[in-house]
Amino acid sequence: MSGAHTSRVVAIALRLGAAALSITAMTYQLVAVHIPRGYSVPDYFWYFTNLSNIMISIVFVVSAVRLIRGRTDPSSTDVALRGAAVVYIAFVGLVFNTLLTDVDISSITPWVNTVVHFVLPAAGIVDWILWPPRRRIPLRVVGWWMVWPAVYAAASLVREALTGWYAYPFFSDDAVGGYGVVVALVGVMIVGFALLALGVRAVGNALGARRWHREAEPAAAG
Template sequence: MIQRMHGAARGWRILFALVGWAGLIAQYVLLLKGGTRSVLGSTVVFFSYFTILTNVVVALALTAPALFPDSRLGRWTATEGVRAAVAMYIAVVGIVYHALLAATWNPQGALAVVNQILHTVMPIAFVLDWLLFVPKGRLRWIDPAKWLTYPLLYGLWTAIHGQIVGWYPYWFIDIGALGWSPALVNFAALLALFLILGLIVVALDRALSALGKGDSSLTPS
């Protein structure tokens, strides 16, 4: 049973790693083709989106344990805490997009397909990965507070970069358009969402542990 579950996890991760990397590459190519900035400027803009950065993390967290399980990155991304945090981050990507951003634009053609991969398919795929294949019962209630480091660093980068170039990736944290106070209030609300979802993840981890869920063969030695 353990070997069967391990094989399912590896197959799942390879499949969605391919989907994730394909979506990221396609999004980058479409940005270069449709943009008016230089390659360098377009690249900086590309990696200024939380969606892109988090999908890169997701793709790495799927690829490394499946293909390079003995590498430092493979062992680190296979740990329960890392996978839980990444599941929470990408869940926020999907929630925020569908709640706040989906109604503000209408992508067509290839862009619409890529958009769904990054905002819908990958969030669902990685959350299911965490639910189905990751050992449960080892998360702590303090972990969600620690997981806020990543969005806090992203917010700091966004504020600094935005002040320098006068551009922000998302309307709800656009300091130039909204002003500091509304933008900071919106960002604080986002941090609260991260924290709440993190606590839900820990609660699920505890509950699923009690039911004996999760594949212990995936735990790095």
Template sequence: MSRVALIWRAAFASTGWFGLALQYWLLTATGHSLADIPARTLNYFSYFTILTNLLVALILTLPVVAPASRAGRWALQPSVRARATMYLVVVGLGYHLLLSASSTLQGLAAFGNIIVHYVMPVAILLDWLLFTPRGGLRWTDPFRWLRYPLIYFAWTVIHGYAAGWWPYWFLNLPQLGPVRSALAVAALLIALLIAGFAFVAIDRTLTRRDRTPAPA
């Protein structure tokens, strides 16, 4: 890993963890009783945005603090970095297109929101483009990358009905009904699949460019 990549990953790993800690503090410790903390903590870990930012913070941190460890080698795998990048880029785009217009956040809440929805998606995308080795992705990978969102959707349904709380309006089954909810989930999965294929195409295009000999 180059010195530039090391500094980049250390800087944005720190930024990612700060953003996550700030979001947790805002959700659990401001204006709520101590008795609410367990339920709010569970809600915190039920946001796709939070879980995906956690994944990205990990794959930025592990190569810096333990590059030779099993976890560090896992975090450096091109497929792992590509899927995490794709997830968070979709999170950022989804937030901007579906949720940002109705946002009324101010102050620290707005600052934390910018970190997890804008700063970190751009940071990990640039990390993937600039520092991740090419040629490690296959056209079948995007189908395997759907396992994480499918597990998340299943958890959202279980937790939503158990707690009466839903993280996003477009996943609120009681409010939308089964048909509209199924269509929303299908649309999200299709968007993730398209994004996954786009990442594979970019990887292969950049690989061919890197392998093309310069003219004499």
């Protein structure tokens, strides 16, 4: 068994395993906890954590299927979408472990919390490092990666102002002590997200150039 074949098998196993774990955790939380307690189903899918877990799971499954079929040269769009998913899930882990350390998460089943806030962010980062993108990511792609979080933040702020409901306390002036604090926190997150996106791009380009350009045989993943 060649090194490339072994690497491909490991990539497939990691991606399908992580996706299955994420989907199982989110389904359990929704069906066994969220709905029985009378919480809104649409609200469940408003959380950036859940949306990011869904996206990375889809990317993992699609990329694993591509590898199973022997396709190891993804398009530029595939690489950009994969990078976006990695940035978003890494951001989930970063924010949860910095800005949300004091937030009451008693409504989240402990093992589910571990999966969506720790395991999947770690899986996304490890996958990006072990199997970096085969195509160089242009700087302009980082701008596209910023669009969805910006839209999400704007929509969350508007929804909180209109209904009083918020997924995260930093979107509520009542929760954090005024609109000035909200603006400051959102500003910090935007800057942090931009730096994270630039970092993911830089790591992907550097590791991709180092690994794929020196391998003569088809590589494991893209």
